[in-house]
Amino acid sequence: MKRIPLLIASALLAGQAFAAETIQYNIVGLQAEARREVPNDLAQASLYVEFSDASAAILADKLNRATAEAIKIAKTYPAVKVSSGSNGVYPIYNNKNKAEGWRGRSDIRLESTDFKAAAELIGKLQANMQLAGVSFGVAPATRERVETELIDEAVKAFRGRAEVVRKSVGGGSYKLVNLSVNSGGYAPQPPMLMKAMRGGMAAEMAPPPMEAGDSQVQVGVSGTIEIQ
Numbered sequence: 001m002k003r004i005p006l007l008i009a010s011a012l013l014a015g016q017a018f019a020a021e022t023i024q025y026n027i028v029g030l031q032a033e034a035r036r037e038v039p040n041d042l043a044q045a046s047l048y049v050e051f052s053d054a055s056a057a058i059l060a061d062k063l064n065r066a067t068a069e070a071i072k073i074a075k076t077y078p079a080v081k082v083s084s085g086s087n088g089v090y091p092i093y094n095n096k097n098k099a100e101g102w103r104g105r106s107d108i109r110l111e112s113t114d115f116k117a118a119a120e121l122i123g124k125l126q127a128n129m130q131l132a133g134v135s136f137g138v139a140p141a142t143r144e145r146v147e148t149e150l151i152d153e154a155v156k157a158f159r160g161r162a163e164v165v166r167k168s169v170g171g172g173s174y175k176l177v178n179l180s181v182n183s184g185g186y187a188p189q190p191p192m193l194m195k196a197m198r199g200g201m202a203a204e205m206a207p208p209p210m211e212a213g214d215s216q217v218q219v220g221v222s223g224t225i226e227i228q
C-alpha cells in the first residue's frame with residue numbers, strides 16, 4: 001500500500017516534464033515565395049496518321065508502316081527526341097449499329113530544345129501526318145537551375161518576414177523551428193492546337209512558326225519560428 005503514493009507522484013512528475021517539453025510559446029507560422037518568368041526552351045509536338053479500311057489487319061499494317069517511316073525520318077534529326085505514342089484500331093458502325101469497317105490512329109511525339117530543327121522536322125512529317133499540337137515549356141535542366149536560385153531568394157524572403165514579425169511583437173530574437181521548401185510551382189504555356197488539314201498535302205509543308213513564350217517558375221517556403 002505504501003507504493004501507491006510513490007507511483008502516483010512519479011506519474012505526475014513525468015507528465016509535467018512531458019508537458020514542459022512539448023509546450024512552446026510565441027510560435028508563428030510564415031510563408032514566402034519567389035517566382036520568375038523564364039523563356040521556354042523546350043518544344044513538344046504530337047503528330048498522327050489516321051486511316052480507314054475494311055480489314056483490321058490491313059489497317060494495322062498501314063498504321064505501323066506509316067509510323068515506322070515517320071520515326072525513321074525523325075531519327076535523322078539528332079537534336080530531336082522521338083517516341084511512339086498511342087496506337088489503336090476501332091470498328092466503324094453504320095446507322096443499323098453494324099460494323100462496316102475499321103478506323104485507326106497512330107501517334108508520335110517529338111521533343112527538342114532546338115526549335116529550328118524541330119520545326120523543320122515537323123514540316124517534313126506533315127507531308128503524310130497531321131499535326132495535333134505543339135507546346136512549349138522549360139527544359140528540366142533549366143528549371144532545376146532556376147529553382148535552385150529561387151530557393152535562395154524564397155528563404156531570404158522568409159527571413160525578412162520573420163524579422164518583421166519579431167520587431168512587431170517586440171521580440172529580441174527568433175529561432176527557426178522548422179522549414180519546408182516546395183519547388184513544384186511551374187506554369188507552362190498551354191499547347192498550341194493545330195487544326196487538322198484534310199485533302200491533299202504538299203510533299204513538304206512549310207515549318208510551323210515557333211513562338212515559345214515564357215513560363216513562370218516559382219518556389220515556396222513555409223515554416224514556423226519561435227519568438228524569444
